[in-house]
Amino acid sequence: MITVHDIYEKMLARQGIQRWWPADSVFEMMLGAILVQNTNWRNVEQALANLATFIEPEKIRDMPLEELGQRIRPSGFYNQKALKIKAFVAWFGRYHFDVAEVKKQPFDVLRAELIGIKGIGPETADCMLAYAFDKPVVVVDAYTRRIFERVGYEVPKKYDDFRQMLERGLPNELAVVQTFHGLVLNHCKEHCLKKPICEGCPLESDCLKIGIA
Ligand code: SF4
Numbered sequence: 001m002i003t004v005h006d007i008y009e010k011m012l013a014r015q016g017i018q019r020w021w022p023a024d025s026v027f028e029m030m031l032g033a034i035l036v037q038n039t040n041w042r043n044v045e046q047a048l049a050n051l052a053t054f055i056e057p058e059k060i061r062d063m064p065l066e067e068l069g070q071r072i073r074p075s076g077f078y079n080q081k082a083l084k085i086k087a088f089v090a091w092f093g094r095y096h097f098d099v100a101e102v103k104k105q106p107f108d109v110l111r112a113e114l115i116g117i118k119g120i121g122p123e124t125a126d127c128m129l130a131y132a133f134d135k136p137v138v139v140v141d142a143y144t145r146r147i148f149e150r151v152g153y154e155v156p157k158k159y160d161d162f163r164q165m166l167e168r169g170l171p172n173e174l175a176v177v178q179t180f181h182g183l184v185l186n187h188c189k190e191h192c193l194k195k196p197i198c199e200g201c202p203l204e205s206d207c208l209k210i211g212i213a
Contacts, residue, residue, distance in 0.1 A: 004169025018182025046074035084119030152208035
Protein backbone atom coordinates (compact mmCIF):
# COMPACT_ATOMS: atom_id res chain seq x y z
CA MET A 1 0.00 0.00 0.00
CA ILE A 2 1.31 3.45 -0.86
CA THR A 3 2.25 5.43 2.25
CA VAL A 4 0.67 8.71 3.30
CA HIS A 5 4.01 10.39 2.71
CA ASP A 6 4.33 8.98 -0.80
CA ILE A 7 0.82 10.20 -1.65
CA TYR A 8 1.90 13.63 -0.46
CA GLU A 9 5.16 13.46 -2.44
CA LYS A 10 3.48 12.34 -5.64
CA MET A 11 0.86 15.08 -5.51
CA LEU A 12 3.57 17.58 -4.62
CA ALA A 13 5.73 16.48 -7.55
CA ARG A 14 2.79 17.09 -9.87
CA GLN A 15 1.44 20.31 -8.40
CA GLY A 16 4.31 21.96 -6.55
CA ILE A 17 3.94 23.86 -3.26
CA GLN A 18 0.40 25.07 -2.70
CA ARG A 19 -0.01 28.51 -1.17
CA TRP A 20 -3.32 27.66 0.42
CA TRP A 21 -5.58 29.25 1.92
CA PRO A 22 -6.80 31.97 -0.47
CA ALA A 23 -7.44 35.12 1.62
CA ASP A 24 -6.16 38.69 1.92
CA SER A 25 -6.06 38.64 5.72
CA VAL A 26 -6.10 36.17 8.59
CA PHE A 27 -9.57 37.32 9.60
CA GLU A 28 -10.85 36.81 6.06
CA MET A 29 -9.34 33.31 6.14
CA MET A 30 -11.28 32.52 9.32
CA LEU A 31 -14.53 33.88 7.91
CA GLY A 32 -13.95 31.78 4.81
CA ALA A 33 -13.49 28.66 6.93
CA ILE A 34 -16.99 29.13 8.33
CA LEU A 35 -18.60 30.24 5.08
CA VAL A 36 -17.28 27.23 3.14
CA GLN A 37 -19.19 24.77 5.32
CA ASN A 38 -21.51 22.78 3.04
CA THR A 39 -20.85 24.84 -0.05
CA ASN A 40 -18.23 25.47 -2.71
CA TRP A 41 -15.58 28.15 -2.83
CA ARG A 42 -17.27 30.15 -5.61
CA ASN A 43 -20.21 30.83 -3.29
CA VAL A 44 -17.83 31.80 -0.50
CA GLU A 45 -16.14 34.32 -2.79
CA GLN A 46 -19.50 35.94 -3.51
CA ALA A 47 -20.34 36.14 0.18
CA LEU A 48 -16.93 37.65 0.94
CA ALA A 49 -17.37 40.13 -1.91
CA ASN A 50 -20.69 41.20 -0.36
CA LEU A 51 -18.92 41.80 2.94
CA ALA A 52 -16.30 43.84 1.08
CA THR A 53 -14.97 46.57 3.39
CA PHE A 54 -16.59 45.00 6.43
CA ILE A 55 -14.06 42.18 6.72
CA GLU A 56 -12.74 43.33 10.07
CA PRO A 57 -13.66 41.78 13.41
CA GLU A 58 -15.01 45.00 14.96
CA LYS A 59 -17.19 45.70 11.92
CA ILE A 60 -18.60 42.19 11.87
CA ARG A 61 -19.20 42.35 15.63
CA ASP A 62 -21.13 45.59 15.22
CA MET A 63 -23.09 44.57 12.12
CA PRO A 64 -26.73 43.66 12.81
CA LEU A 65 -27.27 39.91 12.59
CA GLU A 66 -29.86 40.26 9.85
CA GLU A 67 -27.60 42.37 7.67
CA LEU A 68 -24.75 39.89 8.14
CA GLY A 69 -27.09 37.08 7.07
CA GLN A 70 -28.14 38.94 3.95
CA ARG A 71 -24.59 39.76 2.95
CA ILE A 72 -23.41 36.16 3.26
CA ARG A 73 -26.55 34.77 1.64
CA PRO A 74 -24.70 33.33 -1.42
CA SER A 75 -22.88 30.88 0.86
CA GLY A 76 -26.13 29.11 1.81
CA PHE A 77 -27.44 28.35 5.32
CA TYR A 78 -26.86 32.07 5.82
CA ASN A 79 -28.91 32.53 8.99
CA GLN A 80 -27.06 29.71 10.71
CA LYS A 81 -23.72 30.90 9.38
CA ALA A 82 -24.40 34.45 10.56
CA LEU A 83 -24.94 33.08 14.07
CA LYS A 84 -21.77 31.01 13.83
CA ILE A 85 -19.75 34.02 12.69
CA LYS A 86 -21.14 36.12 15.52
CA ALA A 87 -20.25 33.39 18.03
CA PHE A 88 -16.79 33.08 16.55
CA VAL A 89 -16.20 36.86 16.65
CA ALA A 90 -17.38 36.97 20.28
CA TRP A 91 -14.76 34.31 21.09
CA PHE A 92 -12.07 36.16 19.11
CA GLY A 93 -12.96 39.30 21.06
CA ARG A 94 -11.76 37.59 24.23
CA TYR A 95 -8.30 37.81 22.64
CA HIS A 96 -8.83 41.46 21.70
CA PHE A 97 -8.98 40.38 18.05
CA ASP A 98 -5.27 39.79 18.24
CA VAL A 99 -4.12 36.75 16.26
CA ALA A 100 -0.68 36.84 17.92
CA GLU A 101 -2.36 36.55 21.31
CA VAL A 102 -4.40 33.55 20.17
CA LYS A 103 -1.29 31.85 18.79
CA LYS A 104 0.26 31.82 22.26
CA GLN A 105 -2.26 29.23 23.38
CA PRO A 106 -1.11 25.60 23.27
CA PHE A 107 -2.59 23.54 20.47
CA ASP A 108 -4.87 21.38 22.63
CA VAL A 109 -6.31 24.34 24.53
CA LEU A 110 -6.93 26.34 21.39
CA ARG A 111 -8.49 23.45 19.49
CA ALA A 112 -10.83 22.70 22.39
CA GLU A 113 -11.86 26.37 22.56
CA LEU A 114 -12.57 26.54 18.83
CA ILE A 115 -14.59 23.32 18.81
CA GLY A 116 -16.48 24.70 21.81
CA ILE A 117 -17.82 27.58 19.70
CA LYS A 118 -21.32 26.85 18.46
CA GLY A 119 -21.13 25.86 14.80
CA ILE A 120 -17.41 25.20 14.65
CA GLY A 121 -16.62 21.53 14.18
CA PRO A 122 -13.24 19.81 13.97
CA GLU A 123 -12.73 20.50 10.26
CA THR A 124 -13.40 24.24 10.56
CA ALA A 125 -11.31 24.42 13.72
CA ASP A 126 -8.40 22.65 12.05
CA CYS A 127 -8.55 24.96 9.02
CA MET A 128 -8.19 27.92 11.38
CA LEU A 129 -5.48 26.21 13.41
CA ALA A 130 -3.42 25.39 10.33
CA TYR A 131 -3.95 28.56 8.30
CA ALA A 132 -4.61 31.30 10.84
CA PHE A 133 -2.86 30.20 14.02
CA ASP A 134 0.18 28.36 12.60
CA LYS A 135 -0.47 25.05 14.35
CA PRO A 136 0.67 22.01 12.31
CA VAL A 137 -2.56 20.03 12.17
CA VAL A 138 -3.77 18.04 9.16
CA VAL A 139 -7.14 19.21 7.87
CA VAL A 140 -9.43 16.33 6.99
CA ASP A 141 -12.37 16.74 4.66
CA ALA A 142 -14.55 14.71 2.32
CA TYR A 143 -11.96 15.02 -0.44
CA THR A 144 -9.20 13.59 1.75
CA ARG A 145 -11.47 10.71 2.65
CA ARG A 146 -12.34 10.11 -1.00
CA ILE A 147 -8.69 9.84 -2.12
CA PHE A 148 -7.58 7.56 0.70
CA GLU A 149 -10.59 5.26 0.37
CA ARG A 150 -10.10 4.92 -3.37
CA VAL A 151 -6.39 4.31 -3.06
CA GLY A 152 -7.18 1.41 -0.73
CA TYR A 153 -6.98 2.63 2.85
CA GLU A 154 -9.40 1.54 5.51
CA VAL A 155 -10.24 5.08 6.52
CA PRO A 156 -11.31 5.53 10.15
CA LYS A 157 -14.86 6.83 10.43
CA LYS A 158 -14.06 9.25 13.23
CA TYR A 159 -12.60 12.57 12.13
CA ASP A 160 -9.84 12.64 14.73
CA ASP A 161 -8.79 9.04 14.14
CA PHE A 162 -8.35 9.76 10.43
CA ARG A 163 -6.54 13.03 11.14
CA GLN A 164 -4.12 11.30 13.50
CA MET A 165 -3.52 8.51 11.00
CA LEU A 166 -2.48 11.10 8.42
CA GLU A 167 -0.41 13.05 10.93
CA ARG A 168 1.57 9.92 11.80
CA GLY A 169 2.49 9.64 8.12
CA LEU A 170 3.60 13.23 7.53
CA PRO A 171 6.31 15.44 8.97
CA ASN A 172 4.94 17.61 11.78
CA GLU A 173 5.64 20.83 9.87
CA LEU A 174 3.29 23.69 9.18
CA ALA A 175 4.33 24.09 5.54
CA VAL A 176 3.70 20.37 4.93
CA VAL A 177 0.22 20.22 6.44
CA GLN A 178 -0.82 23.47 4.76
CA THR A 179 0.42 22.23 1.40
CA PHE A 180 -1.10 18.78 1.92
CA HIS A 181 -4.64 20.18 2.18
CA GLY A 182 -4.13 22.33 -0.92
CA LEU A 183 -2.77 19.34 -2.84
CA VAL A 184 -5.76 17.22 -1.85
CA LEU A 185 -8.25 19.88 -3.00
CA ASN A 186 -6.52 20.40 -6.33
CA HIS A 187 -6.12 16.68 -6.88
CA CYS A 188 -9.85 16.17 -6.38
CA LYS A 189 -10.63 18.99 -8.79
CA GLU A 190 -8.30 17.72 -11.50
CA HIS A 191 -8.41 13.93 -11.18
CA CYS A 192 -10.23 12.40 -8.24
CA LEU A 193 -13.61 13.97 -8.95
CA LYS A 194 -16.83 12.16 -8.03
CA LYS A 195 -16.43 10.54 -11.43
CA PRO A 196 -12.65 10.29 -11.48
CA ILE A 197 -10.35 11.02 -14.38
CA CYS A 198 -7.74 8.38 -13.63
CA GLU A 199 -5.77 8.79 -16.82
CA GLY A 200 -2.72 10.84 -16.00
CA CYS A 201 -3.39 10.79 -12.25
CA PRO A 202 -0.10 10.85 -10.32
CA LEU A 203 -1.43 8.15 -7.96
CA GLU A 204 -2.75 5.80 -10.61
CA SER A 205 0.04 3.22 -10.46
CA ASP A 206 -0.59 2.78 -6.70
CA CYS A 207 -4.38 3.18 -6.62
CA LEU A 208 -6.71 0.24 -6.04
CA LYS A 209 -9.63 2.38 -7.30
CA ILE A 210 -11.91 1.12 -4.57
CA GLY A 211 -15.58 1.95 -5.11
CA ILE A 212 -15.17 3.07 -8.70
CA ALA A 213 -17.62 1.41 -11.04
S1 SF4 B 1 -6.30 6.75 -9.94
FE1 SF4 B 1 -8.38 7.54 -10.11
S2 SF4 B 1 -9.41 6.92 -8.24
FE2 SF4 B 1 -7.22 6.70 -7.89
S3 SF4 B 1 -6.59 8.62 -6.95
FE3 SF4 B 1 -6.29 8.83 -9.13
S4 SF4 B 1 -8.16 9.75 -9.92
FE4 SF4 B 1 -8.60 8.97 -7.86
